[in-house]
Amino acid sequence: MSAITAEPPASTGQAHHPEVGFFHKYIWTYDHKMIGIQYLWTALFFLLVGGGLALLVRYQLAWPNTPVPLIGQFLPATVASDGAIIPGGYNMLVTMHATLMVFFVVMPLLIGTFGNFLIPLQIGAGDMAFPLLNELSYWLYVVSGFLILAAFFAPGGAPGTGWTAYAPLSAEAKYNGTQMGQSLWGIAIFVNGLSSIAGATNYITTVVNMRAPGMTMFRMPLTVWSLFITAILLVLAVPVLSAAAAMLFCDLNMGTSFFKPAGGGQPLLWQHLFWFFGHPEVYILILPAMGLVSEIIAVFARKPIFGYKAMVYAMIAIGFLGFIVWGHHMFVSGMNLTLSATFSVSTMFIAVPSAIKTFNWMGTVWRGSIEFTTAMCFALAFVTMFVIGGLSGIFMASTPVDLFVHHTYFIVAHFHYVIFGGSILAIFGALYFWFPKMFGCMLNETLGKVHFFLTFIFFNLAFFPMHNLGLGGMMRRIADPTVYEHLRQLQPLNQISTIGAMGLGFTTFIFLGNIIITLWNRKSHPAPDNPWHANTLEWTVPSPPGHGNFPVTPTVYHGPYEYSVPGLDKDYLPQTEPAPAHVKLEAH
Amino acid sequence: MSTAVLNHDQPAGHASAPPATAKFGMIMFLASEAMLFAGLIGGYIVLRLSMPQWPLPLEDGRVVHLPWLLTGINTVFLVTSSFTLHFAEVQVKKGKSGLPLIFVTILLGSLFVGIQCYEWWHLHHEGLWFNSGGVYGSSFFLMTGFHGVHVLVGVLLILWCFLRQVFTRCFTPAHHVALENISLYWHFVDVVWLFLFAIVYLWH
Numbered sequence: 001m002s003a004i005t006a007e008p009p010a011s012t013g014q015a016h017h018p019e020v021g022f023f024h025k026y027i028w029t030y031d032h033k034m035i036g037i038q039y040l041w042t043a044l045f046f047l048l049v050g051g052g053l054a055l056l057v058r059y060q061l062a063w064p065n066t067p068v069p070l071i072g073q074f075l076p077a078t079v080a081s082d083g084a085i086i087p088g089g090y091n092m093l094v095t096m097h098a099t100l101m102v103f104f105v106v107m108p109l110l111i112g113t114f115g116n117f118l119i120p121l122q123i124g125a126g127d128m129a130f131p132l133l134n135e136l137s138y139w140l141y142v143v144s145g146f147l148i149l150a151a152f153f154a155p156g157g158a159p160g161t162g163w164t165a166y167a168p169l170s171a172e173a174k175y176n177g178t179q180m181g182q183s184l185w186g187i188a189i190f191v192n193g194l195s196s197i198a199g200a201t202n203y204i205t206t207v208v209n210m211r212a213p214g215m216t217m218f219r220m221p222l223t224v225w226s227l228f229i230t231a232i233l234l235v236l237a238v239p240v241l242s243a244a245a246a247m248l249f250c251d252l253n254m255g256t257s258f259f260k261p262a263g264g265g266q267p268l269l270w271q272h273l274f275w276f277f278g279h280p281e282v283y284i285l286i287l288p289a290m291g292l293v294s295e296i297i298a299v300f301a302r303k304p305i306f307g308y309k310a311m312v313y314a315m316i317a318i319g320f321l322g323f324i325v326w327g328h329h330m331f332v333s334g335m336n337l338t339l340s341a342t343f344s345v346s347t348m349f350i351a352v353p354s355a356i357k358t359f360n361w362m363g364t365v366w367r368g369s370i371e372f373t374t375a376m377c378f379a380l381a382f383v384t385m386f387v388i389g390g391l392s393g394i395f396m397a398s399t400p401v402d403l404f405v406h407h408t409y410f411i412v413a414h415f416h417y418v419i420f421g422g423s424i425l426a427i428f429g430a431l432y433f434w435f436p437k438m439f440g441c442m443l444n445e446t447l448g449k450v451h452f453f454l455t456f457i458f459f460n461l462a463f464f465p466m467h468n469l470g471l472g473g474m475m476r477r478i479a480d481p482t483v484y485e486h487l488r489q490l491q492p493l494n495q496i497s498t499i500g501a502m503g504l505g506f507t508t509f510i511f512l513g514n515i516i517i518t519l520w521n522r523k524s525h526p527a528p529d530n531p532w533h534a535n536t537l538e539w540t541v542p543s544p545p546g547h548g549n550f551p552v553t554p555t556v557y558h559g560p561y562e563y564s565v566p567g568l569d570k571d572y573l574p575q576t577e578p579a580p581a582h583v584k585l586e587a588h
Numbered sequence: 589m590s591t592a593v594l595n596h597d598q599p600a601g602h603a604s605a606p607p608a609t610a611k612f613g614m615i616m617f618l619a620s621e622a623m624l625f626a627g628l629i630g631g632y633i634v635l636r637l638s639m640p641q642w643p644l645p646l647e648d649g650r651v652v653h654l655p656w657l658l659t660g661i662n663t664v665f666l667v668t669s670s671f672t673l674h675f676a677e678v679q680v681k682k683g684k685s686g687l688p689l690i691f692v693t694i695l696l697g698s699l700f701v702g703i704q705c706y707e708w709w710h711l712h713h714e715g716l717w718f719n720s721g722g723v724y725g726s727s728f729f730l731m732t733g734f735h736g737v738h739v740l741v742g743v744l745l746i747l748w749c750f751l752r753q754v755f756t757r758c759f760t761p762a763h764h765v766a767l768e769n770i771s772l773y774w775h776f777v778d779v780v781w782l783f784l785f786a787i788v789y790l791w792h
Contacts, residue, residue: 129605129609129610130605130610130613133613197617197620200616200620201613201620202613204616205605205612205616208612209605209609209612210609235616235619235620236619236623237623238623239620239621239623239624239627240626240627241627242624242627243628243631244627244631246628247726247730250718250726254718254719255718255719255720256718256719256726256729257719257726258631258635258723258730262722263722263723263726264638264639264644264722264723266634266635266638269631269634269635272634273627273630273631276627
């Protein structure tokens with residue numbers, strides 16, 4: 001350990017802030033670490049809500065039109081009648097599940113929680129560039145959360161137009177039946193967008209301007225790189241959705257006709273604007289997960305990340321390509337065939353940087369001395385599940401195949417393999433990995449392993465059958481598959497999928513239980529400064545770090561992935577420690 | 589690099605970002621704003637190019653034309669205000685108060701908002717509104733509305749600068765971050781207007 005870490009900063013940190021009360025510590029705080037934790041709890045709450053909605057959806061698909069056990073009679077009249085979910089209510093559940101999971105769970109967890117917590121710590125800064133803006137971003141997220149939940153209580157109920165809210169269904173109250181619900185959706189997306197933009201502006205500025213001495217761009221951990229690129233995508237993509245949401249709101253409430261053919265408007269314009277945002281959004285949801293996983297894999301393989309610069313350039317390429325492929329969501333919308341072929345080719349190009357990343361992860365674990373901690377298990381599961389989700393993506397990139405599988409459960413299987421099998425698994429892994437640094441105590445590894453294996457099994461049980469369902473012809477967004485002759489024989493697959501989903505729901509409580517038990521007994525499992533023997537800067541300060549993070553501004557001497565360097569007496573070399581003269585580092 | 593590393597010697601959370609960092613943050617925010625207007629303008633161009641005639645007639649067959657001459661004069665006011673704010677900044681850098689030029693900027697900005705309001709009222713009187721004239725009315729009012737709100741926010745921000753300078757003389761040649769960033773924002777709003785004016789009023 002270097003001299004920098006020798007002195008605990010708690011005393012110096014607290015000395016400047018003896019007066020910080022409950023309100024300024026937990027509610028309105030300027031400390032990026034606490035803001036990250038605020039995001040964590042709020043997003044976990046939304047994870048439970050969104051997951052509950054998903055279970056209702058799955059229940060209806062497995063046993064259509066039967067009363068939902070236990071909670072059926074508590075469902076509002078817009079969703080269920082006599083405890084059984086009605087078709088309109090089914091649409092609302094699907095819409096709200098997707099909207100909550102994308103905007104209120106995965107984005108806040110990846111970008112809000114880990115972005116806030118890790119960026120300043122990993123680049124050696126005391127806080128974000130704009131602490132006030134940071135807290136404002138969190139509270140805007142909370143406000144947007146209230147707005148979206150309020151849609152359930154609107155006259156006519158929540159919007160049932162899918163998270164994509166395709167016009168003209170979404171743009172005309174007489175079609176969607178819930179002017180206020182759909183308007184609240186639009187406002188919530190707008191406010192959530194403001195929150196994202198505020199956060200992203202802050203991240204970019206922090207990464208560019210606040211790095212510690214010696215922390216060059218190519219010495220930054222891949223986590224920071226991924227969040228940096230994600231923030232750029234957010235700044236450029238989210239405002240376009242905001243503009244579209246404003247148009248949608250005006251169409252609903254001010255009588256404008258942006259998406260209404262009667263007044264010269266174009267429903268397709270909504271699709272273009274939405275997917276111009278929507279496709280970068282896909283990478284907004286996966287890039288930070290890739291960064292987190294890269295970190296975990298390198299630490300637990302005890303090896304330098306294979307091809308660090310290739311990883312960075314691959315992420316930049318994914319970020320760039322993400323902006324020129326949105327048309328592949330619209331192959332069945334009546335697109336010019338030449339344009340469709342162009343989008344098809346540009347989409348397939350994304351397979352190249354994605355494959356670079358996958359091979360580099362494999363190269364990193366190859367012949368490493370792997371420690372199968374819970375975090376590592378989740379990270380390895382991320383890589384495998386991401387490969388499945390990525391490969392099914394290439395099916396859809398090809399227009400002729402897409403024409404067949406579009407609007408089927410094959411698509412649902414694909415994006416759940418990417419967003420659950422990718423992002424959520426990475427989030428779980430990252431929580432096990434950084435929990436000690438966040439809260440100063442270690443999560444229980446045994447419960448963690450149980451959580452991991454059950455999640456992995458139930459996840460595949462829930463989502464793999466959807467591939468078969470989709471190829472068997474099951475359409476998306478149908479409330480009752482049994483009314484279709486050709487789908488009746490597939491009904492057992494739907495039931496298997498639902499059992500898997502219920503298992504996933506149950507498993508989440510093991511995870512939450514683990515968190516609660518650990519925090520309850522936090523004194524009995526105190527986390528050391530560097531429990532995983534990792535190199536990045538956050539592990540050089542106590543767990544949890546004091547206010548202002550670093551007692552003395554750290555100096556960085558080399559890259560973050562110097563593991564098992566020949567000639568050293570330990571298998572890691574923190575970024576704050578210069579390499580001894582006789583040791584030659586691989587690069588930078 | 590490392591222009592602003594907080595540590596325990598500085599009270600974190602109460603320190604404001606150094607000028608270069610604040611300016612960089614503002615530029616990132618403006619990039620985001622540019623994409624907001626790009627979305628609106630892109631949508632407008634798509635809608636307009638698919639129309640056989642433009643401007644679209646109202647429901648009763650009348651065609652309402654935009655008052656391009658009045659708005660052209662208004663554009664001159666807005667562009668001038670960008671220059672006055674810029675020179676106010678130059679004055680502050682030379683150690684002067686810059687107050688007269690900031691005041692002129694506020695006047696010109698308010699004048700722009702006022703004339704836009706009059707134009708909205710006038711067009712509404714003629715029968716063109718959000719809900720009439722199809723996408724012609726829709727796009728005109730949404731785009732100028734979004735821009736108008738930005739100008740209004742800008743005027744309020746400059747007013748805030750003005751009052752701070754009047755009462756505290758807080759802008760010194762070395763340190764006038766707020767004025768610098770608000771000025772950047774104001775120039776941005778001005779440039780967006782030039783695009784809007786060109787494609788909404790002048791494109792026939």
